[in-house]
Amino acid sequence: TAPRTFRIAAIPADGVGKEVVAAGRAVLDALAEDSAGAFAFEWREFPWGCEYYERTGTMMDEDGLDQLKDFDAIYFGAVGWPTVPDHISLWGLRLKICQSFDQWANVRPVHFLPGVVSPLRKADDTELDWVVVRENSEGEYAGLGGRNLGGRGPGGEVAVQSALFTEVGCERIMRFAFDLARNRAHKKVSSVTKSNAQQYGMVLWDDVFKRVAADYPDVETESVLVDAMSAKFVLKPEDLSVVVASNLNADILSDLGSALAGSLGLAASANLNPERRYPSMFEPVHGSAPDIAGHGLANPIGAVGSAALMLEHFGLPDQAARLNKSIEATTAVGILTRDVGGTASTEDVTKAIIDALNA
Ligand code: NAI
């Protein structure tokens, strides 16, 4: 049979994004090379990001979305650099892609690895394993609001930042979470809100959750307020399987989860357009890490794990599993970057993962 060729748009963007995207590409290319021609990856790299902004005044080309729309997937690094205000760089590239391509489901597994010491007392990579499902198209990141409202003059500025919740938006992310839970050993969905204080949008969320849950009697459910859930992440993580939350709450909780697993550098993420009308985007959870960028210190595991999520999206679950096993084989023997207590470089870890593919 003819090889399946997947066309991937790589957008390394800024800081460690460049280092970890290079690592992920190397691992995927090694996998393809070893596939005896069964599949191949065709890459195109885009130079967008903060340096591009400084040169051109835009984070991506005017017709950037047009350039991206026919790729099979987008492999993203991280955006942001101290020379450009964060709200400009984030909205100009990452959020623009997520929202324009209706990547409404953001899947963020919290994965505990052998050989990585977690700050959690009870941490055990055989028992702890959960996924944060983030509503990725509306909520607190809908971009609704404005500044200079009310004309109160200098020193009296007023700004409004509104959250948007729609029944359709809530329902689709919840069904996605329940479908995911059905395929896991622990069939449970935890819904997170702050509906005691935010009485409109988040109460709508709670109502939709109850309605959708009725269609999944085989899946256990709970509704937890976000402050209590952050405590639960630390104190009772063995109780978690699929955690579904709004854009902002899930963003915060997934950083907490990856820190508990040992480092922000470990966490993978998929921004999915489940209808496949547009390309989905795969990226590590972490940002551009200006404090360590350019020194070969970045942990590539979040980016490589995101590549595994991309393989699943391509319909190559065996290859995804093989990649994840290679990550585990690497951490298990103590080949670790500095953030997780080791001395290995980005390149050392990447090479070890590639070597483990064929072990
Ligand atoms: P960050 O995630 O870049 O860094 C937080 C801490 O985690 C730093 O101490 C960093 O050294 C460490 N870290 C992050 N990734 C690592 C890796 N792969 N290996 C080892 N250590 C790692 O978050 P921060 O500092 O708040 O933001 C820096 C920039 O990144 C900002 O401009 C921010 O807007 C942007 N950002 C972009 C995101 C994206 O593109 N998806 C997500 C989060 C932040």
Ligand code: MG
């Ligand atoms: Mg975040």
